[in-house]
Amino acid sequence: MTATVTTAPVRPRLPAALTFWPLAAAVVLVPLGVLFAGGGSWPASLSVDLSGPLGSASDWIIDHRDSHPLFLYFFGHISNAVVLSVRAVYLLLLAVGWAGVTAAAGLIAWRVAGVRVALGATAAFAVCGLLGMWVPTMQTLALMVVAVAASVALGGLLGLAAGLSDRTYRALRPVLDTMQVLPAFAYLLPVVLVFGIGVPAAVLATVVYAAPPMARLTALGLRAADPGVLEAAASLGATGRQRLLTARLPLARKELLLGVNQSIMMALSMAVIASVIGAGGLGDRVYQALASVDVGAALAAGIPIVLLAVVLDRTATGARSGGGGRAAARRGWTGAAAVLVLVALAGRFADRLTWPESWHVDIAEPVNRAVDWMTAHLYSGVPVIGGTADWAAGFTGWVLDPVRDGLQALPWWAVLLLVGALALLVGTWRTALTAVAAMGAIGVLGVWDASLDTLSQVLAAVAVTLVLGFGIAVAAARSARCERCLRPVLDVFQTMPQFVYLIPVVALFGVGRAPAVAAAVVYALPAVVRITTQGLRGVDPVALEAARSLGATGWQQLRQVQLPLARPALLLAVNQAVVLVLAVVIIGGLVGGGALGYDVVFGLAQGDLATGLVAGAAIVCLGLMLDRVTQPVRKEA
Amino acid sequence: MRTARTTVCAAAALGLVALTGCGAADMTKQASPYAAAQGTKTVTLSLQSWVGAQANVAVAKYLLEHELGYRVDTVQVDEVPAWDALSQGRVDAILEDWGHPEQEKRYVTDKKTIARGGNLGVTGHIGWFVPTYFAEAHPDVTDWKNLDKYAGRLRTAESGGKGQLLDGSPSYVTNDKALVENLDLDYKVVFAGSEAAQITQIKQFAKEKKPFLTYWYKPQWLFEKVPMTEVKLPPYKEGCDADPKKVACAYPHTPLQKYLNADFAEKGGKAAAFLKNFRWTTEAQNDVALMIAEQKLSPEAAAEKWVRANESTWRAWLPS
Structure with a gap:
C-alpha cells in the first residue's frame, strides 16, 4: 500500500507577498474574532446526533436478517458463493500438499520473475512450514486468492467504466478516496451486522479495501493511452470494442499489473484486521497471541504474512518488467506444470500432505526473551539519555499536550479559517473549500474535541516521521550499500502486521499517546524513506557535478542542489506520511491513544454502530482535510 | 496454476449461483470454509480474548475431540459480536459470559435464538x-x-x-x-x-x-x-x-454463565449435553490459564496436562 501512483504536479512558486496573504489574514482575523465572537469548541447547536437513526438501522438489520428477502435472496447468495470459493481453493491447496504448494510457488515465480525470486518464493513457503504455520498460511492464502480475484474483477470493472467515461470518473473519485481512507475497523461492523462474523464478512471487508487501487490504476492506464495510437487504430477502421481490446488495454498493461500488485498488498494488510471478525488463518494466530501477551508467537504468525507479501510483490514486479519469446514461454510453462504435477503426486503417494510436525522450529521463546531483555534494559534508568519511558513522558508533556491543548483552545471557526488559509497556500480555492468543508463536517458529526486530539497525535507523528525519514533517506541516497541494507528492513516494517509490534511498543513507551505515535512512525517511515531516497537519487547528476566542481561541500550540495531539486518528491513524502499515519490511528487506539481511534475500536467491540461509524467518518474527514492541505495542485487557468 | 485456481473458483461460484439462484439462501445454516470434510461432527466455540476464557475453550475442545469424537473449531471474537454470532449459529456456544442484560433480553427472551447453558462454576x-x-x-x-x-x-x-x-x-x-x-x-x-x-x-x-x-x-x-x-x-x-x-x-x-445457540442446544446431541454439564472452579481455570499465559504452553498442551491430572472432575461432564 505504499507505492503512490500519481506524483502531484508542483505549482510554480508565487511571489512571497502573494503566497502569504491568506495566512496573514488569518493571523489578523483570529484574535479579532476571539475578541468579538468568543471562542471555544464546536457549538452543540450546530451538530447532529446520529446515534438514533444508526442505532435503529442496526436494530432493523438484526431483526430482519433471518427473514427479509434482501438477506435471503441477495446477501445470502453472496455469502454462500464466498464460502464455496474459499473452500474450493482451500481444499485444492490442501490436496496439492506442502511440497506441491511450495514447488508451485517456486515455479510460478521462476516463470514470471526469474530464478532469484523463485528461490526466494520456495524458501518463503518452507519457512512458513518450519514455523509451524502451514495450515493457517493455507487458510490465509485461500482467503487472499478469492479476495484478490474479487477485488481485481470489481476494481477492473469500475476502472474500465471510469477510464472510458469522464462523468463516471468524476463520480467515482470521491467514492474511491473514501473507501481507501475509511479505516477498515469502521466498516467491519456494518459488514458483520449483515453477514455475521466469519469468512464472508472478512472477504468482503478485504474487497472494499483492496479494490480501489485496482480501479484507480485501471482508470489511470486507460486515460493515459497515447491519443496518437488510438487515432491510428480508429483510422484503420477499428470499432470501439476493438480499439479497447487491441489498443487501450494493452497500452495500459503496466498500470493494470501495478493495480493487481497493489490489490494484493492491500488485501494482505487486511489479513490480520479481518481476524477480528473471524477470518481465521494467520491473522487469527497473531490476534490470539496478543491475548496472552506473547510477542514470540505473534511474530511466528506475522512472519509468514510478511513473506507472502514480499514474495507476491516481487513476483508481480517481475511480471511487470518481464518479456521474452512466446514459444519459449510456452515451453517453460509446460515444463513447470509437469514438474509441479510430479511433485504433488510424489507428496500424495508419500502421504506427506501436511507439513511434518518434527520439522517445526520454535522461535517464540527466544524472541520473547529478547523482547524482555530489551524492554527491561531500555525502559528506564539508562544513564545520561534516560529510558524510553522517560522519553515517552517527555514527548507527551512537551509536544503532544501543548499541541492538543492549543488546538482545542482555538475557537472552532479559527480552526476552519486556519485550515482554509493553509489549503489556499498550497492549493486552489477549490481544495481550500474541500478542506474547510471536511473540517466542518467533523464538527457537525459532534466529535470535534476527539478529532482535534487525534489531529494533534497525527501532526506529531508526521513531524517525527519526516525528521527521521529525511535523515535516513539522505544517508541512503549517499551510499548504495546503506540503501541495500535498508531495503529488507523497510520491507519488513511495511508489511509486518501492526498487531505484532503493539506489545513491544507498549513495553517501551507505556500506555498512552506516545506509543500510539511510535506505532504510527514505524508504519509510515518506510514509505517516506523510499520516496525521499528515490527523489534525492533522481536529482540530475550534471547539476551535482557542477556544484562539486564549484567547490561545494557535501552539506552544501545537499542543501542547495539536491533538496531543492527533489522538492516534488519531498512534498509527496509529506503527503504519504500524513495518509499512512492516519491509517494507523486505530492501532493507536489499541495502545492508549484514545480519541477517534479508540472510538472506532469501541464501536466494533460493543456493537455500537453510531460510535464506530461516526468516528470512522471523522477520520475520513481528517484525511481529506490533511490531504488537501499537503497536496499541492497546479492552479487552473 | 494461479489462473487454473481462479477458474476453478469462478466456475464453482457460477455453478452455485446457477444451482441456488432461485432459492432462498439461509446464512444461518452456513459452515466455515475451513471446516473438516462432510460427515465429521463439528462444534464451533467462541474464543474470547482473555486467557481464562481460552482455558475453558481449550479444555472443552480437548474433551470434545478426544472423548466424544467431535471436531472443534474456534472463532475469536469480541463479547457483543459473539452474542450476535451465537444467535446466527456461526458459533454454537459461549462458555464464559460476564453479563450482557441487553443482549440477553434481545436474543434469549425475545427472539429465543439463544438458550441458557447454566453456570460455568467460576465467579x-x-x-x-x-x-x-x-x-x-x-x-x-x-x-x-x-x-x-x-x-x-x-x-x-x-x-x-x-x-x-x-x-x-x-x-x-x-x-x-x-x-x-x-x-x-x-x-x-x-x-x-x-x-x-x-x-x-x-x-x-x-x-x-x-x-x-x-x-x-x-x-x-x-x-x-x-x-x-x-x-x-x-x-x-x-x-x-x-x-x-x-x-x-x-x-x-457475577456467577459466569454459558450460552448455547438454541438450535444447537436442542439438536446438538452429546456435544450440547457435555457443554451444559461443563462446570469447573476458579482454581482449575486459573491452573490452565497460567500454563497458557506464563509457561507459554499451547492451549492444547495445557488442556491435556489438566485433563490427565483431573479425570474425576471431567468424567462427570460426559453424557452417558
Whole structure:
C-alpha cells in the first residue's frame, strides 16, 4: 500500500507577498474574532446526533436478517458463493500438499520473475512450514486468492467504466478516496451486522479495501493511452470494442499489473484486521497471541504474512518488467506444470500432505526473551539519555499536550479559517473549500474535541516521521550499500502486521499517546524513506557535478542542489506520511491513544454502530482535510 | 496454476449461483470454509480474548475431540459480536459470559435464538486494584475514601494533573468513568485500548515496583505474576448499577454463565449435553490459564496436562 501512483504536479512558486496573504489574514482575523465572537469548541447547536437513526438501522438489520428477502435472496447468495470459493481453493491447496504448494510457488515465480525470486518464493513457503504455520498460511492464502480475484474483477470493472467515461470518473473519485481512507475497523461492523462474523464478512471487508487501487490504476492506464495510437487504430477502421481490446488495454498493461500488485498488498494488510471478525488463518494466530501477551508467537504468525507479501510483490514486479519469446514461454510453462504435477503426486503417494510436525522450529521463546531483555534494559534508568519511558513522558508533556491543548483552545471557526488559509497556500480555492468543508463536517458529526486530539497525535507523528525519514533517506541516497541494507528492513516494517509490534511498543513507551505515535512512525517511515531516497537519487547528476566542481561541500550540495531539486518528491513524502499515519490511528487506539481511534475500536467491540461509524467518518474527514492541505495542485487557468 | 485456481473458483461460484439462484439462501445454516470434510461432527466455540476464557475453550475442545469424537473449531471474537454470532449459529456456544442484560433480553427472551447453558462454576468479579507491595506499604490506600491522598503518586503523563486509573479493552464491562465522577475522585480514567496493552503496562510498573491503580478482574492469571489487592468501593447493592450514569458502588460478583445457540442446544446431541454439564472452579481455570499465559504452553498442551491430572472432575461432564 505504499507505492503512490500519481506524483502531484508542483505549482510554480508565487511571489512571497502573494503566497502569504491568506495566512496573514488569518493571523489578523483570529484574535479579532476571539475578541468579538468568543471562542471555544464546536457549538452543540450546530451538530447532529446520529446515534438514533444508526442505532435503529442496526436494530432493523438484526431483526430482519433471518427473514427479509434482501438477506435471503441477495446477501445470502453472496455469502454462500464466498464460502464455496474459499473452500474450493482451500481444499485444492490442501490436496496439492506442502511440497506441491511450495514447488508451485517456486515455479510460478521462476516463470514470471526469474530464478532469484523463485528461490526466494520456495524458501518463503518452507519457512512458513518450519514455523509451524502451514495450515493457517493455507487458510490465509485461500482467503487472499478469492479476495484478490474479487477485488481485481470489481476494481477492473469500475476502472474500465471510469477510464472510458469522464462523468463516471468524476463520480467515482470521491467514492474511491473514501473507501481507501475509511479505516477498515469502521466498516467491519456494518459488514458483520449483515453477514455475521466469519469468512464472508472478512472477504468482503478485504474487497472494499483492496479494490480501489485496482480501479484507480485501471482508470489511470486507460486515460493515459497515447491519443496518437488510438487515432491510428480508429483510422484503420477499428470499432470501439476493438480499439479497447487491441489498443487501450494493452497500452495500459503496466498500470493494470501495478493495480493487481497493489490489490494484493492491500488485501494482505487486511489479513490480520479481518481476524477480528473471524477470518481465521494467520491473522487469527497473531490476534490470539496478543491475548496472552506473547510477542514470540505473534511474530511466528506475522512472519509468514510478511513473506507472502514480499514474495507476491516481487513476483508481480517481475511480471511487470518481464518479456521474452512466446514459444519459449510456452515451453517453460509446460515444463513447470509437469514438474509441479510430479511433485504433488510424489507428496500424495508419500502421504506427506501436511507439513511434518518434527520439522517445526520454535522461535517464540527466544524472541520473547529478547523482547524482555530489551524492554527491561531500555525502559528506564539508562544513564545520561534516560529510558524510553522517560522519553515517552517527555514527548507527551512537551509536544503532544501543548499541541492538543492549543488546538482545542482555538475557537472552532479559527480552526476552519486556519485550515482554509493553509489549503489556499498550497492549493486552489477549490481544495481550500474541500478542506474547510471536511473540517466542518467533523464538527457537525459532534466529535470535534476527539478529532482535534487525534489531529494533534497525527501532526506529531508526521513531524517525527519526516525528521527521521529525511535523515535516513539522505544517508541512503549517499551510499548504495546503506540503501541495500535498508531495503529488507523497510520491507519488513511495511508489511509486518501492526498487531505484532503493539506489545513491544507498549513495553517501551507505556500506555498512552506516545506509543500510539511510535506505532504510527514505524508504519509510515518506510514509505517516506523510499520516496525521499528515490527523489534525492533522481536529482540530475550534471547539476551535482557542477556544484562539486564549484567547490561545494557535501552539506552544501545537499542543501542547495539536491533538496531543492527533489522538492516534488519531498512534498509527496509529506503527503504519504500524513495518509499512512492516519491509517494507523486505530492501532493507536489499541495502545492508549484514545480519541477517534479508540472510538472506532469501541464501536466494533460493543456493537455500537453510531460510535464506530461516526468516528470512522471523522477520520475520513481528517484525511481529506490533511490531504488537501499537503497536496499541492497546479492552479487552473 | 494461479489462473487454473481462479477458474476453478469462478466456475464453482457460477455453478452455485446457477444451482441456488432461485432459492432462498439461509446464512444461518452456513459452515466455515475451513471446516473438516462432510460427515465429521463439528462444534464451533467462541474464543474470547482473555486467557481464562481460552482455558475453558481449550479444555472443552480437548474433551470434545478426544472423548466424544467431535471436531472443534474456534472463532475469536469480541463479547457483543459473539452474542450476535451465537444467535446466527456461526458459533454454537459461549462458555464464559460476564453479563450482557441487553443482549440477553434481545436474543434469549425475545427472539429465543439463544438458550441458557447454566453456570460455568467460576465467579467473576471486577474491581479496582493496587499492587500488593504498594498496599502493604500504605494500608489505607485500599479504601476508596483515601484514594485522593495518593493521586499525586499515581500521576502519569497521560492523566494530566490527576491520578491515573488504568482501564483496558473497550469490549469489557466498565462503569469507571461514572464511578470516578460520582465518587468525586481526583483521578482520570486512561483507556489502554486493549488488554494486551494493559497487561504489558502493569508488568512494566511491577518490574519497577511503581504504584498504580487499575481496573482488573478475577479470576485472572496475572494475579499470580503481579499480586494485587482490591480497593474497597462503596458496597454493591442489588440495582445500584441500574443507571450507568449514576453508578456509585462496587461491581457485583457475577456467577459466569454459558450460552448455547438454541438450535444447537436442542439438536446438538452429546456435544450440547457435555457443554451444559461443563462446570469447573476458579482454581482449575486459573491452573490452565497460567500454563497458557506464563509457561507459554499451547492451549492444547495445557488442556491435556489438566485433563490427565483431573479425570474425576471431567468424567462427570460426559453424557452417558
